[in-house]
Amino acid sequence: MIFPIFFTFFLLLSTSHASVQDFCVADYKAPDGPAGYSCKKPAIVTVNDFVYSGLGIAGNTTNIFKAAVTPAFAAQFPGVNGLGISLARLDLGPGGVVPFHTHPGASEVLLVVQGTIIAGFVASDNTPYLKTLKKGDIIVFPQGLLHFQVNGGDTPAIAFPSFSSPSPGLQIVDFALFKNDLATELIAQTTLLDAPQIKKLKGVLGGTNKVY
Amino acid sequence: MIFPIFFTFFLLLSTSHASVQDFCVADYKAPDGPAGYSCKKPAIVTVNDFVYSGLGIAGNTTNIFKAAVTPAFAAQFPGVNGLGISLARLDLGPGGVVPFHTHPGASEVLLVVQGTIIAGFVASDNTPYLKTLKKGDIIVFPQGLLHFQVNGGDTPAIAFPSFSSPSPGLQIVDFALFKNDLATELIAQTTLLDAPQIKKLKGVLGGTNKVY
Amino acid sequence: MIFPIFFTFFLLLSTSHASVQDFCVADYKAPDGPAGYSCKKPAIVTVNDFVYSGLGIAGNTTNIFKAAVTPAFAAQFPGVNGLGISLARLDLGPGGVVPFHTHPGASEVLLVVQGTIIAGFVASDNTPYLKTLKKGDIIVFPQGLLHFQVNGGDTPAIAFPSFSSPSPGLQIVDFALFKNDLATELIAQTTLLDAPQIKKLKGVLGGTNKVY
Amino acid sequence: MIFPIFFTFFLLLSTSHASVQDFCVADYKAPDGPAGYSCKKPAIVTVNDFVYSGLGIAGNTTNIFKAAVTPAFAAQFPGVNGLGISLARLDLGPGGVVPFHTHPGASEVLLVVQGTIIAGFVASDNTPYLKTLKKGDIIVFPQGLLHFQVNGGDTPAIAFPSFSSPSPGLQIVDFALFKNDLATELIAQTTLLDAPQIKKLKGVLGGTNKVY
Amino acid sequence: MIFPIFFTFFLLLSTSHASVQDFCVADYKAPDGPAGYSCKKPAIVTVNDFVYSGLGIAGNTTNIFKAAVTPAFAAQFPGVNGLGISLARLDLGPGGVVPFHTHPGASEVLLVVQGTIIAGFVASDNTPYLKTLKKGDIIVFPQGLLHFQVNGGDTPAIAFPSFSSPSPGLQIVDFALFKNDLATELIAQTTLLDAPQIKKLKGVLGGTNKVY
Amino acid sequence: MIFPIFFTFFLLLSTSHASVQDFCVADYKAPDGPAGYSCKKPAIVTVNDFVYSGLGIAGNTTNIFKAAVTPAFAAQFPGVNGLGISLARLDLGPGGVVPFHTHPGASEVLLVVQGTIIAGFVASDNTPYLKTLKKGDIIVFPQGLLHFQVNGGDTPAIAFPSFSSPSPGLQIVDFALFKNDLATELIAQTTLLDAPQIKKLKGVLGGTNKVY
Known part of the structure; x- marks a missing residue:
């Protein structure tokens, strides 16, 4: 059985213009706008734009809060630009604390992968919602609300917060x-x-x- | 010159189904969802659903902050439900203060209509942006950032904040x-x-x- | 009690890339896009980008409509770029009128701060919604619908419309x-x-x- | 070669709760909200909810405008509810006109499939954009702007407008x-x-x- | 009766800055971002930016699928940039097929204007929804779901898909x-x-x- | 020093109406809509609505794909309803595979926490992007594109995908x-x-x- 060569199908879908379609990998040198960074030309995008290895490394917790937040936001991880999502890594040494803070433009889901973390947020009516989280537990902090994380055990704790924005921001009250x-x-x-x-x-x- | 009676044009545009078109006046008795309150049946909507008179009345500032915030959010003003906007009134007695707070889901533009107000916000990189505002001045507080207002004079001040959401929320840090x-x-x-x-x-x- | 100096906490949050986070003050010289103007580099942003004083000045109503609209949209007020909100000032001399118009991309809440204004809009089913507004009253005009304002008294009237977009547009039917x-x-x-x-x-x- | 029976994979993805996932076919009997109609239970959804045949029938143009608009909006076509798109059919008899109108909540692309149509819109700065369209031509009317269609020939014309909203609205100035x-x-x-x-x-x- | 010349009304609405208001015609030479292409300067925009004639021409169906898709997406049709809508033309020769595919970022409504088309999509729960469509029928494919079209008759079929995005994308599984x-x-x-x-x-x- | 009791400040912010503000915990018994589930009354919301423990348990991989996906979408985790984010857990036994699939309404960031995973996606222009991920690596799959995961080692692998929607959907091509x-x-x-x-x-x- 022989298939004829086909060659014109959907050819019109490829144009000479820069494509605004599947993704918009951040080009840090071009102007940014309210929706995010400009897009890198698709021709020079590689898989490494979509992969980030920085979260595999423990943050330095030798500071007053015994804590470290390592972001993989659009400013660090160009592949998430424009895609409505980003990640970070949280290291809490024994006694570690992320003090009360907000993410002005995003909701967060925190995943505990090691240790025990006491996490909580306060709603607009001042009701606190607190929980002690074990490995594998997740908690959601609704957009813009004050929340905190505290190491609830004697050993280092690790968690990975996910955000509903590629640039969630982080404002620590202190x-x-x-x-x-x-x-x-x-x-x-x-x-x-x-x-x-x-x-x-x-x-x-x-x-x-x-x-x- | 005589015009024939016309009668069928666009008739199909009116249907027997509840209409989801121009507006969605809040029906406080039906379930609400992530996008806001359910819609009141258009047939029982009146102009009074779109008008709110509560902001014409001075708030009671005999409290510790010598301040009062009177909201016209979707919970009070059904006409703004689903429309991406709401208003409030701010009264600041002499020495009055709205302490540091955020609106988790909205940006704000504050309009001073009487007196002098010192207003400011702090960005995520901890830079403060402060200004003394006179009558007619406006300032914008970007979404979710910590900000405050202080009466900058010896007389009562009045301002009207506008919000980019019908339900902007209000979280006061204290x-x-x-x-x-x-x-x-x-x-x-x-x-x-x-x-x-x-x-x-x-x-x-x-x-x-x-x-x- | 002595606190050790801390220095590394959240250091990774500051990067060498232009930040797309808290705000996007309009840079009128760079290209604009569907979401608004490009962002000014944060380093050269000042509080004056977030403050606008033009609405404190009465508009010139010596024209056929005895009316003036002074906008504080993103094109005039760079701080609101990308934030989903803007303001304007409306001056209506005695007999003044803002004729039927729409804002193609925004809902509006009109706040009367002086005088009396007859305001109204017409819904898609041709039902008119009219009201005479006093000082302190607000009315909402749902997105894109035809509406008007008429001075309802013998003295100048002033109002401040807020919009659910930084660039609401204004199309006057006449x-x-x-x-x-x-x-x-x-x-x-x-x-x-x-x-x-x-x-x-x-x-x-x-x-x-x-x-x- | 034998494949073992597999049975548990992704089982957790099916739950007893009503699913909010692929689509939200309009349930006209439940409350509607700012984002559209409530969703019909997936179990009673059929392919007929996603198909609409009403646009195959010519509208009645025996009226003053010699025109007919037949909508397939969410109110008529339940499958488009929540999906950001809808269609309609436009019939223009000889001399037919759709007078100046807007769609308050949507942009429109008009496709001419029979006859000749003169179409145009006016921008906020009052610039008119006009074109005579032949079969196969399309024109876009940006959101909320005043536009019109006129039969440009001596024979009936047919066009299909597409909208960027399931409930675009239609406000005819007259x-x-x-x-x-x-x-x-x-x-x-x-x-x-x-x-x-x-x-x-x-x-x-x-x-x-x-x-x- | 004489009308005085009026000249100042709304003058403030015209500024020297590039306007971000009614539309954002694609400028293919400037950087693009997550929300689409940069905007062409309004001064050089003409009606031809809003009109596209390429869909009036039959696509070349002499290929293995006996099918052709001619897009009028933002990359080809600059006027739809940023407006949440686009169109395409589908030609299916006798025996023609558009194999299983998705549009990653858009819902689609397909309008049959000639011939018979068997169209269908599969939901996340693997339920197929199939229908044979005649001239004038429309079907909606909810965002991102796998769907296909097959010529259901012996003669060429033509259809016009509309999309809820100016850049819907097209991913063919094969x-x-x-x-x-x-x-x-x-x-x-x-x-x-x-x-x-x-x-x-x-x-x-x-x-x-x-x-x- | 004595502080006067204050009692009226912001009292107006609490109303008798159900509040549409901080969050909208899913009420599975009320109707759902295009934006998600209806909101549970705030009075009966507890911290347990915002916490989910199901991802701490390994999925059953004794199936043909030697894989298991355990979702914490809005249908399982009521706290994320309306918040633009959700999570899941992926278990891949030795030789485990998640075959080609899409999430019709969401982008995904996959975090590897144990083992080695070969992950990849294919863009609309058919370019594949593949990478072998170690513990701590993340990869982003842009919205709606076909992608897969394969266990790249000899031991069980675990990963946590995050999604830019509370109801991302999952369509497996097979x-x-x-x-x-x-x-x-x-x-x-x-x-x-x-x-x-x-x-x-x-x-x-x-x-x-x-x-x-």
């Missing part, structure tokens, strides 16, 4: 308040915290006291 | 931390605040100390 | 029909208006009569 | 202005049309004159 | 498996097909056998 | 073709496969041969 030059008085006014407490944490986290 | 039963020790661990400071603010804001 | 070179005959055919009426309004609004 | 009880004076004020012209078209289209 | 250099062994493992069958189809479709 | 009652002749016509091959796989996978 850093937003104390790791910049916001005036102590203004922080006091907008948090009800006492000035000595504010100054102490500015000292710990490296903030200064600007006089506006 | 309330999330101190106006519930989160354990003092856990708060200390996840904020670096000292226990006495936490206990003081729990007292001020009505929180309790749960032992988990 | 202008679309009579303020260009559409042939009178074609307009007559597509509106049922009489030719003399069309020619009169072309004269008023500055349109010409192209022969196609 | 109908919105003259086919309801809006007061003649108000229409005059908000359109600059003369009262006699308004009254004439109210008469033609069946509108009345409400005294507010 | 081509994805057999028209590249995937190793025969790997294909066997990931499809359960026998090696001779795979090799035969590689031969037919022009695939090679890479040894990884 | 199952769509051979695990239902599609006629052998029709499959042959739409896949180019030979009838004996089709019949063999129908036998393996449990399909029957319907005569239409």
Whole structure:
């Protein structure tokens, strides 16, 4: 049995224009926009744009929080640009904590793969939702809500958060308040915290006291 | 000149099914979903569903923050359901403050219509953006970022925040931390605040100390 | 008590790539796309990109409609680019009118801050929804529907429309029909208006009569 | 060669809950929401929910516009519910016209399959874009903009508009202005049309004159 | 009666910045992003950007499938860029087939305008939905699901698929498996097909056998 | 120092209506819609709605593919409803394979936590992208594209796929073709496969041969 050579079928689908179709691997040198980075020309995209190996390496937890977050967001992992998803790795040493924070533009599902983690979030009506998670457990933090993770055991814990955005952002409350030059008085006014407490944490986290 | 009566044109556009077209006025009694409330039957919708008068009334600022926020979100203003927008009114007495907070699901543009307001937000990289706003000025707070407003003068100030969602949410950091039963020790661990400071603010804001 | 200096925590979150995270302040010189303008490099963004003072100034209402619309859309207010929201100011002199118009890509909530405004929209089934609004009242115009505003009192009225898009667009029916070179005959055919009426309004609004 | 029976693979993917996955065929009896109609239970969905035959029948053009629009929107064609697309059929008799109109929530691509159609739209800056279309030609009308279609030949024309929404809506300017009880004076004020012209078209289209 | 010249109304709406409003005609020379191509400057946009005539020409069906798909996607038809819709033309000679394929990013509504087409799709639960379509019939293929079209008669058939995206993509299973250099062994493992069958189809479709 | 009791601040934010704000935990008994399941009343939501433990348990791989996929989609994990994200667990025994499949409505990032996995996808232009992944590696499969996973070692492998949708769907090509009652002749016509091959796989996978 012989098949005739076929050659014209769907030929029109390939054009000389850059294709906006299957994916949009981030081109970090071109302008970015509200929807993400510009797309690398498909001709120079390789499988390595879609693979990221950085999450296999433990983060350095020798810091005040005994914690490390290693992101694989669009800024690090070009293949997820425009695709509505990204990942990260969380290392929590014994006593480790990721303090209260939000991801301004994404929901998160946290997967525990080693150790025990106490995780929680607070809803807009101030109700806290807390749970101690074992290996294999997952918890979802709805978009933009304050949440935290604490190592609940005596051994290092590892988790992998997934996000509903390639650029979820990360805003840590302590850093937003104390790791910049916001005036102590203004922080006091907008948090009800006492000035000595504010100054102490500015000292710990490296903030200064600007006089506006 | 005589026009013949016409009668069949576009008749097919009206059907016996509930219409999913121009708007979806909230029906608070039916189930709600991720996209908002169910729609009231168009036949019982009136102009009053699209009009809200509650923002014409000053909020009560006799409270610890000397501030009041009056929302016209989808939960109060059924006409905005599903339309990607809502409004609120902000009253700030002399010395009034809206402490650090976020709207988990929306960006905000704040319009000052009376008095002077110092407004600011902090970006994910901890850079603060602050400005003193006069009557007629507007400022935008990008989605999910921590921001605050402070009365910058000696007289009452009024502003109207607009939101990019009919249900923007509102999470006040002080309330999330101190106006519930989160354990003092856990708060200390996840904020670096000292226990006495936490206990003081729990007292001020009505929180309790749960032992988990 | 002494805190050790911490220095590595979350260091990986800062990268050398332009960040696509918290906001995307419009860079008017780079290409724009379907989602909005390109983003200004974060390093040169200042608080002034997020603040707009143009709405504090009354628009010039010495025109045929005794009305002025002053936009703070992404094209004027770079901070709202990509954030799903924008504002404008509406001045209506005594007798002032914003004639029937649509915003092709946005819903609108109109806030009256001075005077009295009769506002209304017409739904797809031709039902009109009208209301006389006082100071503090708000009305929502669902996306894309024809609506209008008329000064309902003897004194100047001021309102602030908010939009569910940073670039809501504005299409005024009178202008679309009579303020260009559409042939009178074609307009007559597509509106049922009489030719003399069309020619009169072309004269008023500055349109010409192209022969196609 | 023998293959072992396999039976457990992916079994967990089938659950007892109603599935929210591939499609959401409209259930007209349950509540609708901002995203569309509720979903029919998958078990009672058949291929006929995904097929619509109504567009094969010519619309009745014996009316003042010598035109007929037959929609296959979500309200008529349950299979497109939630899928971001719908179709319609347009019949234009000799001299037929679809007068200026908008689809508040959708862009449109019009495909001419018989005859000649003059189609056009007007942009927000009042620039008209007009073209005479032959069989096989397509034109796109960007979301929410005023556009029209006119039979450009002496024989019946047929076209099929596609929409970027399952419920695109259809607002005809003439109908919105003259086919309801809006007061003649108000229409005059908000359109600059003369009262006699308004009254004439109210008469033609069946509108009345409400005294507010 | 004399109308005063009016000149300032809405003047502020025209700015010197490139406008991001009504449409975003594709500029194939500027970078593209996740939301589509960059926008051509409005000043050089013409009606021809919004009109496409390529679908009026029959595709060449002298190939193995006796079929041709002619796309009018954003890559060919710049006017649909960013507008959530596109079209194509399908020609099926007698015995013609569009083999099983998906559109990764869009739902499709297929309109038959000539001949008879047997069309079908398979849902995630493996249920097939099949129908024989006559002229004027439409069928919807929900996003991303496998579907096919077969000429059901003895004469050429023509259909026009509409898509819910300007760049819907097109992935043909046979081509994805057999028209590249995937190793025969790997294909066997990931499809359960026998090696001779795979090799035969590689031969037919022009695939090679890479040894990884 | 004494703080006055404050009690009215933000009181208006709590209303008697069901709140559409922070989250929308799936209520499997109410109707679902295009955006997902209806929301459970916030009052009966508990932390257990946001936590899922099923992914800690190894799937049963004693089947023909020596593989198991355990989903934590909205249908199993009510907390992710409406949040644009979900997870699953993949177990691959030695020689295990997830055959070619797509997720019609989502992109996927696969995280390998044990063993070695050869993963790959094919783009619309038929280019394959393949990589052997070690523990800690991640790969992204852009939305809707055909992809597969194969155990690349001699020991069991475990991976956790994350999806950009709470209901990503899963369509396995082999199952769509051979695990239902599609006629052998029709499959042959739409896949180019030979009838004996089709019949063999129908036998393996449990399909029957319907005569239409």
